[in-house]
Amino acid sequence: MTPLLTTRDLRKNYGGLRAVDGVDFTLLPGEIHAIIGPNGAGKTTFVSLVCGRVMPSSGTIIFDGDDITDLPAYRRVRQGIAYTFQITSVFAHLSAYDNVALPMQRTLTDGRSRAKLHAGVMNALERTGLAGRANSLAGTLSYGHQRLLEVAMGLALKPRLLILDEPTQGLSDGEIAGFMDLVREIAQDATVLLIEHNMQVVMGLADRITVMNAGRILAEGTPADIRANDEVQRAYLGTEPA
Ligand SMILES: Nc1ncnc2c1ncn2[C@@H]1O[C@H](COP(=O)(O)OP(=O)(O)OP(=O)(O)O)[C@@H](O)[C@H]1O
Numbered sequence: 734m735t736p737l738l739t740t741r742d743l744r745k746n747y748g749g750l751r752a753v754d755g756v757d758f759t760l761l762p763g764e765i766h767a768i769i770g771p772n773g774a775g776k777t778t779f780v781s782l783v784c785g786r787v788m789p790s791s792g793t794i795i796f797d798g799d800d801i802t803d804l805p806a807y808r809r810v811r812q813g814i815a816y817t818f819q820i821t822s823v824f825a826h827l828s829a830y831d832n833v834a835l836p837m838q839r840t841l842t843d844g845r846s847r848a849k850l851h852a853g854v855m856n857a858l859e860r861t862g863l864a865g866r867a868n869s870l871a872g873t874l875s876y877g878h879q880r881l882l883e884v885a886m887g888l889a890l891k892p893r894l895l896i897l898d899e900p901t902q903g904l905s906d907g908e909i910a911g912f913m914d915l916v917r918e919i920a921q922d923a924t925v926l927l928i929e930h931n932m933q934v935v936m937g938l939a940d941r942i943t944v945m946n947a948g949r950i951l952a953e954g955t956p957a958d959i960r961a962n963d964e965v966q967r968a969y970l971g972t973e974p975a
Contacts, residue, residue, distance in 0.1 A: 735798070737762040737894060737924050738783065743792035745778050752778040753789070754948030760894070765916060765925045767935045769959075770945035771969055776928045779945065780896050783926070784816040785809045797893070810836075813893035817883040817900065825872025829882055832871050833857050837889040857889040861915060877908040881915075888919065895919060897927040901934050913938055936960070944969060 738760040745753040753775045760766055768776045781787040783794060785806035794802045801809055823832050833854045858864045861881040866874060871882060880900060887895050897916075901909045909931070916925055916938055929935050935942060936956045944952040944965050952958075952965045959965055 734761050736760060736795075737797055738926075739793075739795040740783070741793040741795075743779070743782060743794065744790045745775075745782055745787060746790045751948045753782060756792075756945075756948075756950055758943065758950065760924060760926060761941075762893075762924055763920065764940040765920045765927070765938050767939035767942045768926065768928045768945060769930070769932075769935055769942060769969065770951070774945040775948040776945055777898055778948075780816065780898060780926065780928060784814050784896055786816075810890060813891075814896070815887040815890040815892035815894070816896035817880075817887050817898065823871040823874075823879050823882050823886075825870065827871055828868050829858065829863055829871055829874065829885075830854055830867040832882055833885050833889045836886050853889050853891070857885040860888060860918065861885040862911065877904045880904060881912070884915065884919075892923055894924045894926060897925065897929075899928055899930060901929065901931050909934060 736759045738758070740756055740758040743753055743756045743758070744751065756779060768779065770776055778787060782789050785804060789802065792802070793800060796809070796812060796814065799812070801812065804812075824835070827835070834850060837850060837853050855864060855867070858867055861884050863878060863881055863885055866878065871879060874882060880903070884897070884900065901912055904912060913934060916927070919925055939956055942954065942956060942959045943950055944959060946968050951968055952962045954962070
């Protein structure tokens, strides 16, 4: 199977700190792929390099056969890479509807396609269970709903690759269960790369897991492989119920 995304010897240094230190990574189309690892392992920096928020010190990023290493973030969005980040980034004083319409509008080359925009926004809100909140100001939504709104903003871009950075942080158990169903549904027509600390979510959702430690890949495999890996247990999972 041809990978959707490949990184080769990808590096990001902050002064003397090697935040991402020679990562060779492969993402297969259609998979749900989790990146785990201790705080400071380089997970957020790595996905920031993939989506273009941060430019690498060296190395190569290939997306769907094209070298995107030097492409700015907005061009990567057009190629189908969407992301939502740890820190809630909704516009509090805009409605849920407008929050989704804003990023989507940028992808429509024909500024007059209002019907298309409306259909796309409502589809994204429906998939995330927020259609009934379309007119609510984003700032009045619960934290969990704001996180879902971010996912809706990503979905409206019809991404081929959706990157989620700690999407379940701050969600209740019930919201987490709903979120897992949503990710499975998204993965039917997109590839999902997620950074996640909640091991139940990781083990329950991921087809494959990459474990990072100190900027490098420590291990890769299925949930069963990762559970059975002694090095991973020592470096990371030891204190977590795997
Ligand atoms: N803009 C920056 N300037 C300097 N150092 C940075 C910057 N961004 C990240 N780092 C450092 O790079 C290392 C990797 O950070 P990163 O946020 O990628 O880790 P992480 O695995 O995502 O951690 P967490 O699970 O806590 O989010 C850390 O030591 C961090 O302090």
